[in-house]
Amino acid sequence: xxxxxxxxxxxxxxxxxxxxxxxxxxxxxxxxxxxxxxxxxxxxxxxxxxxxxxxxxxxxxxxxxxxxxxxxxxxxxxxxxxxxxxxxxxxxxxxxxxxxxxxxxxxxxxxxx
Amino acid sequence: xxxxxxxxxxxxxxxxxxxxxxxxxxxxxxxxxxxxxxxxxxxxxxxxxxxxxxxxxxxxxxxxxxxxxxxxxxxxxxxxxxxxxxxxxxxxxxxxxxxxxxxxxxxxxx
Numbered sequence: 117x118x119x120x121x122x123x124x125x126x127x128x129x130x131x132x133x134x135x136x137x138x139x140x141x142x143x144x145x146x147x148x149x150x151x152x153x154x155x156x157x158x159x160x161x162x163x164x165x166x167x168x169x170x171x172x173x174x175x176x177x178x179x180x181x182x183x184x185x186x187x188x189x190x191x192x193x194x195x196x197x198x199x200x201x202x203x204x205x206x207x208x209x210x211x212x213x214x215x216x217x218x219x220x221x222x223x224x225x226x227x228x229x
Numbered sequence: 230x231x232x233x234x235x236x237x238x239x240x241x242x243x244x245x246x247x248x249x250x251x252x253x254x255x256x257x258x259x260x261x262x263x264x265x266x267x268x269x270x271x272x273x274x275x276x277x278x279x280x281x282x283x284x285x286x287x288x289x290x291x292x293x294x295x296x297x298x299x300x301x302x303x304x305x306x307x308x309x310x311x312x313x314x315x316x317x318x319x320x321x322x323x324x325x326x327x328x329x330x331x332x333x334x335x336x337x338x339x
Contacts, residue, residue, distance in 0.1 A: 207272045209272065217275040
């Protein structure tokens with residue numbers, strides 16, 4: 117298995133633009149997680165899905181952020197409009213079962229100018 | 230979830246055992262101890278977890294004190310590739326989140 121796949125690996129955009137981050141979880145995993153990592157706040161859970169259904173989105177910072185999982189093999193995290201303070205590395209992770217090992221993707225480094 | 234306390238940084242010589250401590254004095258009876266690590270520019274990687282018995286796998290050993298208020302992650306023969314930030318996390322199975330603190334930045338020196 118190729119592991120968790122994220123795209124793009126790097127994204128540079130201007131303030132106000134829409135940004136879409138993509139994730140393909142490991143086949144067979146039923147949980148998918150989106151995290152954000154910054155120097156100031158460390159690694160934070162934004163939202164997670166179980167069987168494509170959002171379970172907890174309490175970590176989503178504000179309405180500018182939205183996440184979807186239309187099927188078991190694909191999820192998106194969208195920021196609209198983007199702001200400089202959204203600059204961070206965004207990780208997607210998946211697991212089989214909530215309590216089992218989470219496998220993380222390589223991350224998307226987002227820079228909002 | 231209970232808070233954990235870890236030293237911000239540690240050094241270890243290559244080939245020696247690296248012992249990373251974690252305090253979790255307010256841990257409750259049904260909370261497990263998890264360890265993840267994050268190598269520079271990569272996503273976090275699971276290492277090991279346990280409840281109260283010592284655990285060992287191909288990567289590391291986890292020693293949990295009898296009162297469960299602290300634990301130690303042991304990398305038996307550290308290599309340069311073990312240089313990373315190590316996170317100790319306590320959570321109840323079925324809990325919603327892995328809460329990553331600041332971790333310990335472990336540097337393995339040649």
